[in-house]
Amino acid sequence: MSKRIYVGNLPWSVAKEEFEGLFSPFGEIEEALVIANKYTGRSRGFGFVTYKNDADADKAMEEMNEKEVEGRKIVVKIARPSRESQEEEQKPKEELAEEKTPSAAELKEKLVKKSKKEEPAKETEEK
Secondary structure, X not given: OOEEEEEEOOOOOOOHHXXXXXXXXXXXXXXXXXXXXXXXXXXXXXXEEEEOOHHHHHHHHHHHOOOEEOOEEOEXXXXXXXXXXXXXXXXXXXXXXXXXXXXXXXXXXXXXXXXXXXXXXXXXXXX
């Protein structure tokens, strides 16, 4: 099974090849990504490494966390699931919309109840 780790506080100068080279001594890498700004192409200062073996990922986290790279102490920990995968686990958007959006009849009923509650209060104020 593969395990993905997050690497933060990377120097902006670290390219994919150098990044992969930092983590390859710990085991076979499935994927190494340095996240870049889509407009400028410059690194955003973090990346992800996916190891084919969980034990290799654990070893890399232990050895590389707080290691200094180009004058910066990097942060290495287990990657959290992406927003997209979290959304897939939740209910489809159509079901959520049905639950949250009251029907026209429900809205009318609430309005009628509210106006009935307000009417007696108005009469007492006038007297």
